Amino acid sequence: MMRDNRAEKFIKSITDRRIESKVKFPGEEDLSGAATALLRLQDTYKLDSYDLSNGIILGKKVGHKLTAHDTFEVGRAAYNQKDYYHTLTWMQVALNKLENENPRTIEEEEILEYLAYALYQQGNIRRALAMTKKLAKIAPNHPRAKGNVKWYEDMLEGKEKEGELPPIVNKRIEDDGIVERDAYEALCRGEIPPIDPKEEKKLYCYLKRDRPFLKLAPIKVEILRYEPLVVLFKQIISDYESEMVQELAAPKLKRATVQNAFTGELETASYRISKSAWLKGAEHPVVDRINKRVGDMTNLNQETSEELQVANYGLGGHYDPHFDFARKEEVNAFKKLATGNRIATVLFYMEVPEWGGATVFNQLGTAVFPSKNDALFWYNLYRSGEGDLRTRHAACPVLMGVKWVIFRLGSKIVRRIEGIKQMDPRTGPRIYETMRFG
Ligand SMILES: O=C(O)CCC(=O)C(=O)O
Ligand SMILES: [Fe+2]
Missing domain, CATH: 1.25.40.10 (Tetratricopeptide repeat domain)
Known part of the structure; x- marks a missing residue:
């Protein structure tokens, strides 16, 4: 031996x-x-x-x-x-x-x-x-x-004086390409600007029961803010589902890419550090179930949604402020998305870091610290189909632990069956026809 x-x-x-x-x-x-x-x-x-x-x-x-x-x-x-x-x-x-x-x-x-x-x-x-x-x-x-x-x-030039050296000056560079850096970083640390008490009063939680399935299994919804609407679905996936998704995604994880706005090519970038994988509904009943659940959660037709995307952030993993929708000037943006621009985002928190990793809306001063098995939802587009610039958001760097999320982006040809009736003051109880954007 x-x-x-x-x-x-x-x-x-x-x-x-x-x-x-x-x-x-x-x-x-x-x-x-x-x-x-x-x-x-x-x-x-x-x-x-x-x-x-x-x-x-x-x-x-x-x-x-x-x-x-x-x-x-x-x-x-x-x-x-x-x-x-x-x-x-x-x-x-x-x-x-x-x-x-x-x-x-x-x-x-x-x-x-x-x-x-x-x-x-x-x-x-x-x-x-x-x-x-x-x-x-x-x-x-x-x-x-x-x-x-x-x-x-x-x-x-001989101005070198004897004696004490002046104190060290060491200023951080101001212009590193992220205009909103200070506000963004403050949000990541949980330094959140105070909310107007009048606005705060309008926020509430409720049980969503507006679809047949939800009569039996209502969904807990917490409205985090309006204009633009951001809501949190509480305890919306189980530990088993989360473990299963991680298991399915783990062998497929690849370094996340971003689309170059000028060339349209996908490439790695230091402003987005994570690993991600796509999961098809047919791959496992759990994936299929989660896809269907997104329909129940949002009342948005899921036919043109993108596949589930799973992301894993390690220590220091992050995503600098960005939009989830494509802007008109971006090359190939709509081509790649096939079905059109991204109307809404759902982000499930499967595994939450011990410290850091908040999802922050830097223009809005809203920070969401991930809570396990909950899902965050927001609309990226106005009803006209125009991108809502207020939805600029970021994933703060993970300081301790790991963060796993699933996200699903709904796109272009969207039939809002009822809108999110109670959640969205813009939609009300109306029924929308098929909308075509882009
Ligand atoms: O992980 C997060 O908190 C946000 C992720 C995100 O914004 C994205 O991947 O587009
Ligand atoms: Fe995003």
């Missing part, structure tokens, strides 16, 4: 599978992606770099400590994205950690060079110079240190 090397068999099996492309080893993108996820979590939930590198989240010890080298890698990922704000904080923590490390996991000079450059980029030239001088001292043969000292000195 001692001669039997089990690792060899394991390695062979992994190697074979790798040749068949079934197993992929982590590469540069995985490392930078993991680091970016940490930075995203840090910003959204206002986490301290030092705590985070010690596995402490919001005061609780939850993870492993990072070494100075790990910490350096996070800083380097930030540097590669020209994010000098985070480069600076993480390189400082790396340096700090290195002092207490024995044996050391990284050379001090490596950290110093990045740190000096980040200090310079953030407007701390005197400190960048001091740091580079230190680098030149400990590594006299460093290929760039001496040149950089001169460069910084020239920049200061």
